[in-house]
Amino acid sequence: MLAALLPFPDIGPDIFTLELFGREFSLRWYAMAYIVGIIIGWFIAVQLFKRARLWPENKSPMTSENASDLVTWIILGVVLGGRFGFVLFYQPAYYFANPGEILQIWNGGMSFHGGALGVLIAGLIFCWKNKFSPLSVGDAIVVATPPAIFLGRIANFINAELWGRPTDLPWAVVFPGDAAQACATVEQMCARHPSQLYEALLEGLILCAVLFYLAIRKGWLKTPGALIGAFLAGYGIARFIVEFVRQPDAQFTSATNPLGYAWQIGEVGLTMGQLLSTPMIIVGLLIIWGARRRAA
Known part of the structure; x- marks a missing residue:
């Protein structure tokens, strides 16, 4: 059976x-992925700012030159927010006991939700x-973000890393290392959902297509904030869905909680990713409703 898996x-x-010195x-x-994603995002934002007809009153919220300055702030937000989000949301006890490792980003550990914040x-x-108008600038940022998510x-x-739960589906992947050994049997190694690719498709390509369609074809850039809401709701829904097949973080799993719920009532629960995505969905829908109402 293993030979049929990927x-x-x-x-x-x-x-x-x-090797130097x-x-x-x-x-x-x-x-x-970070470097190329930021470059692509900067290019998309610049192209949007150059097209005044897409914005309210046919006036761009900033110049393309301002977009270059914005990139510096975005990089700081992504790196610091992503790292501190991982520390606080996923392993606070470990890092509070080892504060010297908090800034060791090269050892891995970044949170999308923290980076978004x-x-x-x-x-x-x-x-x-x-x-500058924070809503309009935010709309440009979220339209430019999905390519970076895809690459990440x-x-x-x-x-x-961040592999999925064990499965015997035809496209299951036998990941190396701990992922393969965690549920190995005498007959075969452990094959898992390639949940990273699911997220690349949903949070990257599909979300990118939806936001571009709303921005370019439906004129949502003329309704400040609407695309921010669409991004939050879209990403939240995509992440919530993928969490059903994504392997939860080890610190949340136990013999009594094998599915790794961070919140649980009886046999029903939510993973940490779902807990963090739920408010994104709610807030995103409320932002869309408020933006469309103001524009009416």
Whole structure:
């Protein structure tokens, strides 16, 4: 049966490694995903800002030159928010006991929900300092974000991390290391849902297509905030769905809680990803409702 499943591709986490001054320096796929994702996002935002006809009163909220300054704030928000979100949401006890490791981002550990919150704070500060419309700038940011999410999830797959639950579906993947050994049997190694690819499709490609359609074809950029709501609700729904087949973090699983619920009543519960995604869905829908109501 194992032969019918998909072997993990022979791709290492490092693109290349250089040895300089007696030390090794590696460029990892995950870092490259961040770099390329930010460049693509910057390009998309610049193109949107150049098209005044897409915005309220046919006036762009900022110039393309301002977008370059915004990127710096976005990078700070993503990195700091993503890291501190991971620390607070997923492993607070460990990092409070080992505070020296909190800033060791190179060892892994980033939270999308924390990164989103970091971008929100950074974007608000940037708009306040420069007197830009935070809703319109936010609309441009969320339209430019899904390509980076797509690349990040592909990097998660290459790194063989954040894998899915065990399954015998034809497209199940035999990940290397702990993922394969965790539920191995005498007959075969453990095969799992490639949940990173599910997220790349739902949170990346499909969400990107939806936001572009709403922005370009349906004119939602003329309704400040509507696309922010669409992004929050869309990402939240996609993440909530994938959590059903995504392996929960080890700290949430136990003999009495094998499904890794962070909140549970009886046999019903939600994973941490679902807990964090639920308010995103609710807030996103409320933002869309408020934006459309103001525009009516």
